[in-house]
Amino acid sequence: MPQFMDVHHGMKGITADQLREAHNADLALEKDEQVHFERAWADPESGTVYCLSAAPSAEAVQRVHERAGHKADEVHPVPLSI
């Protein structure tokens, strides 16, 4: 399954609990779109969140995020990884 890195801006001050809650909201919806959110990293200072997923398409990733209430600002396919 292709991998995607998506980026959320404007999340200044996000806490560990809020990141976990947002990730859990994605996990609860992801199966409908055959997406799996694998990892997430947050920088509360700049308000940036990165999510790594395996998904059939960038649109599927975005649909899960939108339904969970936190649309991504960017969704990038990352076909190359180490």
Added chain:
Amino acid sequence: MPQFMDVHHGMKGITADQLREAHNADLALEKDEQVHFERAWADPESGTVYCLSAAPSAEAVQRVHERAGHKADEVHPVPLSI
């Protein structure tokens, strides 16, 4: 050790070999700065590369990337992760 996500733009058309070569250049230098580059993901279409590292500071991450010949455009501490 704190974790960092850094981002490189302008890498359009990057190949798997080039990503591996760039990552190996980082690995060859990272010990001088007590940095470890753990993962890297690339989107050849938009020319974006993400690197995940463990490091004493964002400046240490950037010094390794600069010495390896590929300065990052952004280096974000990511104290929160899942």
